[in-house]
Amino acid sequence: MIISTTVASGDIVLVGAVFLACAVEMVEALTIVFAVGHTRGWRSAFEGIVAALAVLSALVAAFGPALVHVPLTWLRLIVGGVLLIFGMQWLRKAVLRSTGLKAKHDEDEIYLETVAELRAAGQPVGRDRVAFVMAFKGVFLEGLEVVVTVLTLGTSAHRLGLAATTAAVALVLVAIVGALVAKQLSSVPENAMKMSVGVMLVSYGTFWVGEGLKVKWPGGDTMLLGLVGLYLLATWALVAIIKVENASLAKGVSA
Amino acid sequence: MKNESNIVVRLLKGFAMFWWDFLVGDTPELFVATLVTIGVVFAISNGGHHRIAAVITLPVLAILSLTVSVRRAVRNARKK
Numbered sequence: 519m520i521i522s523t524t525v526a527s528g529d530i531v532l533v534g535a536v537f538l539a540c541a542v543e544m545v546e547a548l549t550i551v552f553a554v555g556h557t558r559g560w561r562s563a564f565e566g567i568v569a570a571l572a573v574l575s576a577l578v579a580a581f582g583p584a585l586v587h588v589p590l591t592w593l594r595l596i597v598g599g600v601l602l603i604f605g606m607q608w609l610r611k612a613v614l615r616s617t618g619l620k621a622k623h624d625e626d627e628i629y630l631e632t633v634a635e636l637r638a639a640g641q642p643v644g645r646d647r648v649a650f651v652m653a654f655k656g657v658f659l660e661g662l663e664v665v666v667t668v669l670t671l672g673t674s675a676h677r678l679g680l681a682a683t684t685a686a687v688a689l690v691l692v693a694i695v696g697a698l699v700a701k702q703l704s705s706v707p708e709n710a711m712k713m714s715v716g717v718m719l720v721s722y723g724t725f726w727v728g729e730g731l732k733v734k735w736p737g738g739d740t741m742l743l744g745l746v747g748l749y750l751l752a753t754w755a756l757v758a759i760i761k762v763e764n765a766s767l768a769k770g771v772s773a
Numbered sequence: 774m775k776n777e778s779n780i781v782v783r784l785l786k787g788f789a790m791f792w793w794d795f796l797v798g799d800t801p802e803l804f805v806a807t808l809v810t811i812g813v814v815f816a817i818s819n820g821g822h823h824r825i826a827a828v829i830t831l832p833v834l835a836i837l838s839l840t841v842s843v844r845r846a847v848r849n850a851r852k853k
Contacts (some may be wrong), residue, residue, distance in 0.1 A: 529843070533843055564805065595811070597831070599807050599808075599811060601805050602807045602810070602835060603804055603807050604795070604796075606798055606800075606803045606807075606838060606842065607798070607803060610800065610803070610839065610842050610843050610846060611844050614843070614846055614847070614850065617847075619846070619847055619850040619851075620846075620850065622800075627806055662791070666795070698852050708780075720835060720839075721836075722836055723830050724831050727810070727811060727831060728812065728814070728827065728831050729826070731811070731815050731818050731827070732818060732819065733818055733824065733826060733827045733828060733831065734824050734828075736825075736828065745832060748836075749832075752836045752839070752840075753810050753839075756839070756840060756843055759845075762848055763847075764786050767851070
């Protein structure tokens with residue numbers, strides 16, 4: 519009973535982190551692909567997507583098996599450190615966006631900017647290299663973050679299959695929704711999703727750095743849920759404090 | 774031959790740049806703070822202290838690092 523509960527705790531956080539991270543990255547990639555497809559035609563957009571997916575697959579094939587051979591203690595320490603940094607970067611941005619100190623990621627605006635950039639490049643002669651490169655870069659760069667997330671989380675938890683399946687489900691779901699509505703997914707609550715991913719990545723990062731340093735967590739894997747709660751609380755407190763400061767600064771200016 | 778070595782150098786440079794942007798980027802304080810956190814927890818967990826010290830120190834240092842980085846960004850944003 520205890521074993522099944524602890525395994526489920528780790529898996530829940532793993533699935534949540536991978537699903538949300540992949541969904542957010544897919545929304546961002548889809549915005550660029552739609553801009554390319556609608557402006558310059560779908561052929562170059564699809565060629566860019568296929569080429570990017572091929573390069574990403576080659577990277578997974580090259581680094582995935584290599585990671586499995588790294589001793590688990592070292593792997594968890596390194597991956598934990600990477601996830602701590604990566605997660606704190608996501609959380610920092612999400613806190614700044616929640617408090618209005620950084621512009622929110624606006625898919626509508628990014629779509630329009632990409633369309634304007636593509637139109638400014640002029641009409642293609644022969645193959646549309648501009649469209650191909652734009653679609654390739656969009657899918658490759660966002661996909662690279664998906665690959666890093668899935669490989670690091672999956673290998674360290676010894677659940678690469680679960681992480682890869684979750685990522686695939688997230689990518690397919692967002693692609694289907696995007697194709698059905700046939701436009702960029704601007705109504706997705708990206709900042710809330712990024713904040714959740716940040717909390718989960720920092721939690722996993724803390725947990726694995728601890729495991730790598732032979733820290734004995736009380737409750738084993740269940741401690742992950744405690745860390746998620748702790749970081750959620752800290753993030754909420756940071757947002758609340760900054761909002762109060764913003765309000766008092768605004769009052770000071772208007773008075 | 775020269776072209777091939779150029780491609781390899783470009784690929785290695787691109788790979789290094791990716792990890793630099795990924796881990797350091799515009800938040801070098803988080804990179805440094807994580808290294809310091811790992812060092813402190815390593816010292817505590819190997820110094821014969823109670824294990825509970827490391828269990829508490831790790832998340833506390835992570836929250837402190839995040840707070841310092843956010844405060845720095847807030848200060849910069851308000852200056853603009």
